[in-house]
Amino acid sequence: MIPRNFFSELKRRNIYRAAVLYGMGAWLLAQIATQIFPFFNVPNSAVRFVIIALILGFPIAMVLSWLFELTPEGVVRTEDVDVATQRAFGRKIDFGIIGVLLLVIVMLIYQRLPFRSESGEAIPEKSIAVLPFANFSDDKENAFFADGIQDDILTSLAQIGGLRVISRSSVIQFRDTAVRNLREIGKTLGVANVLEGSVRRAGDRVVINVQLIDALHDRHLWANRYDRPLVDSLGLQGELAAEIADALRVALNPEEKARVEKKPTNNADAYVLYLRANQIERNPDTLLEDYKKAEELYLHAIALDPKFALAHARLASTRAAIFHYFEPLDSWKAGARAEAEMALRLQENLAEAHLALGHCIYWIDQDYDRALAEFDIAGRLAPNNSEVGGLVAAIKRRQGKWQESLHTYERINKLDPQNPNIVRNLLFTQTALRHWPEAARTAERMRAMAPASLVAK
Structure with missing residues (x-):
């Protein structure tokens, strides 16, 4: 068959129309797979399987289109259909294709419109807010554990330079919101994506459900469920941060990956004590007795795991805050500096350790240049930590x-x-x-x- 006759035959057998219809149908199925599968905790491998199947199915669909024709009477062999019937029915298909294409074009244009915050600033696609996690534990006192998991995920994400991460103090207002309008939350916080989650803790077992949502289009990007013993959940915040970055197509450099995935401790009891202390210390209405309670809990955590660098760092910042805001005693001064230096000896690339040492130098020694040097290191290790920026600005x-x-x-x-x-x-x-x-x-x-x-x- 010469090329001209071959292309004419392709047109007569409606192969072009079939290709367009298949492409549109494949695109629709791929959209359904990427948006609906995560909602039902279907793994990402299933989405890849669907896309591969659609690609492999294209040549099969074209062969079937060559052999058979869709007519008002149903599917018949192409040789049995007269040209007039083919043309009449083909025109109806054309109108349908044009209508669907227009809808697709409108949808694509809408998806690419810039999402703007309340201030009018264009919101970057690679931005996220981690909303307060719901506490589904039977023991409601485990609320501290849900808060701690959320805060640890925020701390891990804050270390990723290619991602804008909203701080805890801005998302806390959405804790008790019965109905969440994610688009409005995205505009209020200036983010394109929102992470929601729930935590259930029963004894030494932890179940965490998370879902990443495109706030602009209210569509699911990724979801997962983790059901593990508590001792196996100690590095979960880093695992989650890496998976979230992957879902948002944010590349981690080797240093970021190593910091994000590092477990804070291998001692489950020490980790729980740390979470309790962290919740108390970071309360915006913390009083002196609260700080002292947090200090006691940090000390208990360190007694269980003397190499718990993050607990040493938070203990140092707590003691520095007590000196600065309440009791300017030499005991607080010496204790704060010792814990900050211990945290750095244990993990020199820990942002919280440099932040703690900066607290000591700024609040206690009042040496601004040296404090700025420590805050500069902390800011490079955790570029999304707004506390560091606030201290630098002051x-x-x-x-x-x-x-x-x-x-x-x-x-x-x-x-x-x-x-x-x-x-x-x-x-x-x-x-x-x-x-x-x-x-x-x-x-x-x-x-x-x-x-x-x-x-x-």
Whole structure:
């Protein structure tokens, strides 16, 4: 068969129409697989199987289209269909194809429209908020464990430079939200993706369910369920962070991968004590007696695992905070420095250890340049840690470097947009620099967050 006759025969047998229909159907099935399968905890390998099957099915579909024809009377062999019937029915198929193609084009354009935050900024695709995890344990006192798992996932994700991660203080407001409008949450927090989860702890067994959702389109990107003994769950936050990064197509460099996947401890009891202490210490309304209770729990955790670097680091920061805010005693000063240095000896690339040493140098020694050096290391190890940025901005302002302070506050405001302390400091710095239009907009945000605040009035 000469080429001209071959292509004419392809047209007569509606092979082109069949190819378009198959392509559209395959695309639709692939979309269903990628969006629906995670919801039912179907592994990603099943999605790959569907896509491979669709690719392999294409030549088979084309062969069947060559041999058979779809007519108003049903499927018949192509040789038995007259040309007029083929053309008439083919035109009806064309109209259907055009209609579906228009819908596909509209959908694709809609999916590529920039998603904007409440401030009007285009939201980056590789951004995420980890919402408070639901506590499904029979013992409701295990709420600290659900909070701790969420916080550890945030800590692990904060180490990934290619991802914007919203801080805990901005997502905590969504803990008790009965009905979550994820699109609105995404706009409020300035993220394209949201991670939801639940934790059930019974004795030494832990069940964690998580699902990653595209907040703009309210579609599931990835989900998983982990049912393990507690002792086997100690490195779960790093495992989860790596899987989330993979689902969002964020590449980890070797150093990030090693830090994210490192287990904080191998002692389950020490880990539980650490989570209890962490919940107490990070409460925004923490009082002196709360800090002392957290210190006691950190000490118990360290007694069970003396090489628990993260517990040493948090203990150092707790003691430095007690010295700075409540009791400027030499015992707190010496104890804080000793624990920070121990944390660094155990794990020199631990962001929290450099943060703790920075706390000691800034709050206790008041040596701004040396504190900045430690905070700079902590910021490079955990680029999404807004606490580090807040400390840097405060020091820059004390040094009279107001413009640098402003840039830092603007950066961390994107990581912690619902933190009134950051917004308050941003407003104060803008006002001092006489950036009146920006200050007016920030004051409006401050009034919305804290209507009773005198700063915003």
